[in-house]
Amino acid sequence: MTDTSTRERADRVVGHGLGTSAPRPDGTPKVRGQFAFSSDLWADEMLWGRTVRSPHPSARIVRVDTTVAEAMAGVHAVLTAADVPGRATYGLEHTDQPVFASDVVRYHGEAVAVVAADHPETARRAAAAVVVDYDVADPLVDPEAAIDAIPIHPDGNVFRHVRIVHGDPDAAGDVVVEGAYEVGMQDQAFLGPESGLAIPAEDGGVDLYISTQWLHVDRDQVAACLNLEPERVRLTLSGVGGAFGAREDVSLQVHLCLLALATGRPVKMLYSREESFFGHVHRHPARMTYRHHATRTGDLVKVEARLVLDGGAYASSSTAVIANASCFAAGPYRVPNAVIDGWAVRTNNPPCGAMRGFGAVQACFGHESQMDRLAAALGMDPVDLRLRNALRTGDVLPTGQRITGVAPVRECIEAAVAHPLPPPAADDPLERPGGAGLTVDSADVRRGVGFAVGFKNLLYSEGFDDYSTAAVRLELAADGEPVATVHCAAAEVGQGFVTLAQQVVRSELGVERVVLRTADTGVGSAGSTSASRQTWMSGGAVQAACEAVKIALAARGGDLSAGPIEELREHHHRPTSPLDERGQGDAHVSYAFAAHRAVVDVDPGLGLVRVVQIATGQDIGRALNPLAVIGQIEGGIAQGVGLAVMEEVLVADGCIQNPSFTDYLIPTALDMPAVAATLIEQPEPGAPFGAKGVGEAPTISSTPAVVAAIRAATGVELARVPVRAADIAMPQAASRGAAQT
Amino acid sequence: MTIARPRTVADALDALGALPGAQLLAGGTDLMVEINFGRRSPDDIVALRRVAELGAFEVGEEVVLGAGVTYSVLEHDLADELPALAAAARTVGSPQIRNAGTVGGNVGTASPAGDTLPVLAALDAAVTLAGPEGDRTLPLDAFITGPKRTAIRPGELIRDVRFRRPRGPQLFLKVGPRNAMVISVACCAVVVDADRRRVGIGLGSVGPRPLRATAAEDALAPLVDWDALRADRDAIQRAAALSAEAAEPITDHRATADYRRHCVGVLVERALTRGLEP
Secondary structure (H helix, E strand, O other): OEOHHHHHHHHHOOOOOOOOOOOOOOHHHHHOOOOOEHHHOOOOOOEEEEEEEOOOOOEEEEEEEOHHHHHOOOEEEEEOHHHOOOOOEEOOOOOOEEOOOOOEEOOOOOEEEEEEEOOHHHHHHHHHHOEEEEEEOOOOOOHHHHOOOOOOOOOOOEEEEEEEEEOOOOOOOOEEEEEEEEEOOOOOOOOOOOEEEEEEOOOOOEEEEEOOOOHHHHHHHHHHHHOOOHHHEEEEEOEOOOOOOOOOOOOOHHHHHHHHHHHOOOEEEEOOHHHHHHHOOEEOOEEEEEEEEEOOOOOEEEEEEEEEEEOOOOOOOHHHHHHHHHHOOOOOEOOOEEEEEEEEEOOOOOOEEOOOOOOHHHHHHHHHHHHHHHHHHHOOOHHHHHHHHEOOOOOEOOOOOEOOOOOOHHHHHHHHHHOOOOOOOOOOHHHOOOHHHOOOOHHHOEEEEEEEEEEEEEOOOOOOOOOEEEEEEEEEOOOOOEEEEEEEOOOOOOOOHHHHHHHHHHHHHOOOEEEEOOOEOOOOOOOOOOOOOHHHHHHHHHHHHHHHHHHHHHHOOOOOOOOOEEEEEEEOOOOOOOOOOOOOOOOOOEEEEEEEEEEEEEEOOOOEEEEEEEEEEEEOOOOOOHHHHHHHHHHHHHHHHHHHHOOOOOEEOOEEOOOOOOOOOOOOOOOOOEEEEEEEOOOOOOOHHHOOOOOOHHHHOHHHHHHHHHHHHHOOOOOEEOOOHHHHHOHHHHHHHHHHO | OEEEOOOOHHHHHHHHHHOOOOEEEOOOOOHHHHHHOOOOOOOEEEEOOOOHHHHOEEEOOEEEEEOOOEHHHHHHHOOOOOHHHHHHHHOOOOHHHHHHOEHHHHHHHOOOOOOOHHHHHHOOOEEEEEEOOEEEEEEHHHHEEEOOEEOOOOOOEEEEEEEEOOOOOEEEEEEOOOOOOOOOOEEEEEEEEOOOOEEEEEEEOOOOOOEEOHHHHHHHHHHOEOOOOEOOHHHHHHHHHHHHHHOOOOOOOOOOHHHHHHHHHHHHHHHHHHHHOO
């Protein structure tokens, strides 16, 4: 997918230390189908768990009758809210979500009970035999209305209102443009559905093998719900088939452990693809209104924005997502004055939380659509307008925070623009809009080019100390050669920490043989594999442990024969502070920037799109593994393209309409554009090795770049993503259709 | 559950007789989805993959496609002889699905979105059913009675699909919101039959069954220059408009009825333009 020059450069950097394209240790087994994912877990005598879920988005539970299910042959347990020995609720930041709904259900698919049986089909039938009488209520599904509506939860309907007031709120520019934008509900669409295996332990505790993003935060939530000391809940990471934020929240963890303890048997659960859509949070849908003020010469004067994010039934990470969306609402530009209102609200829609880009994605579609609108109003080139206002080191964000790290926004933009444009229309009809449907002849294809820039924070913000821990042990193997062993709880979810940890140790200790212990809760927390943070945080912890090993080895005169050396270290980033009541504060540690230029071919008659190429410049600090960086850029662009033109969880009256990969569409090879990437390497002060996290930035501005290109090709105003074919082919009719849904 | 694995059509019919109500299984690309979603749990299954005669095909004056002919065979082995069917087969699922799914399965499932169905409709195809009392043949239009409903009787299976091989361009165009591996939002097939001086126009995903745009066909036939195989732009646009009128689309989570009807007009105009170069 990537243009050959970048790919070849990445491939040429051979070796095994930092800065090389060292191969993934799990790469070969994954492509050979030999990698054990959590869905492959197996234990002798294990039972199968199955969840009973609400078919209604809003209802009062009148009665739950488990007697028929319990009496079925092969059924070992049927558990409801009454069987939760500890805390009845869980949650990442606010424990507002019931382990099992007991009095009311607040979303379509909410868990009401769970069963364990000796066969998955028996478990399915037992789950179907659990009788739940519902008194169905009208769901609250309009996020705007939710702000003032009667609360649907004791904690209220507003998860958080962030108000950022910066500079002079009454400032005005010569030129003013307004717009209203919408972002649909995207799903992370990881390929490995939720799965895990819980095994009861002799000490009354439980061992849980699980695919997750953060072992320790899962452990703490499970222990609280089980009423066990955290030490008696031991988690081990199992093969993770993708995450993208969807494994930050607890899904089946508590249910599995409850069943294992209730039955005294190992219990496995594995969601089907359909259930997976109900089993994890999605990206928040957003409604946004913007007003941009600028001088006649194109200097931004003020940005006013109102963002409403639909958090669905439970809090998940909504409070942090809306902080991000609000902090980055004005984009990577110098904005002297700003008034930004961000709301994250509770509704009876599916719960929403973390997904790659985490609030910045939604805001970026708004601010970049506005920048194009402003450029048109000013008669300026959209790229020039962005260059003119691009953030630099030393500039102040609308939160009042000064950027002290590198901020190569100009370089990202210039690099993206510098890539050659792709050749005109494709000869191969499969590569035209509509692809295999062979719907369009080349004469009917229109090409458009669009541009966008985005940014977001790296690591956790607003005072959160998301430290990481790593132990490094150096010893002589049986053959007399040195071997290093790393123990770190960082969840490998596909991003490549397993590769990086080996590279760090090789470079720091000069040892070729590096063994990674399985990530588990037997070592301190590594924090979450999210927020583009593991290279920085856990890479930093591994580096610090290596440093300590080196010192200990030197104290021994470099002699390892006396026995192993093991050192454990934590890495903490510099402290941050929460936003104050005016949305001001040094809330973030660092930022990553990226610019995207999209070239699309559109069939205006049918509204079908083929994204031809995305050229990007990305601020990465330093490429510790160039091939892995390119992989993150390509993958992030795939998800950005998906949000632009096809990916949406369709929700009608609170109910998901398309919980399958038949109808929730993600890009195929015929939808994925060529990628031309330039890595902007300016080491970030304070970051281990100068490296910034690279996973999220590619997802943020690729979406608005594609939409801008479609607008350029068609002249159609497109205010909502994903762009549907009818929005392009019949914009008047499409807006009527949208009003009905 | 009993799973019968016959090797001949005769044995398959015996198995159906012995297992009343048994579910037929060919490629499994529809049935296994239904089972996995818990929508169907058949008591018995008659699996047809080992029935070699169902996988055969003949292309002469008449084309006979055994019910077990897969999409992959249509796509790769019959692309020159049956270009529209091959194009339709190419749009079905992934290569793995196309290796498994069969033309008999597509016809037997009778989904409104079945990709080969509008092509078979435009080709005036007939369906041969094998049953305990022998074979019977029904026009496709009589076989498919509604969405996922057919005239198949208990004890019968689809032996083949057959049609007279026309002389002239054959086209298939399909709209979906992704460039591959997507369920049809609307599709059309155009079959130019120079011998009978007719242009067959089949429509898919815009009605409860595959549709024929007969009013458009009737209006178009006299306006075609049959020696040159050409029609002028007015005639094509008229036929496209009549085809859009013939559509009976619904609004669902995949598309609105308005958009589907719009697509029919665009697709038919483009297909006729490719086939009858104005």
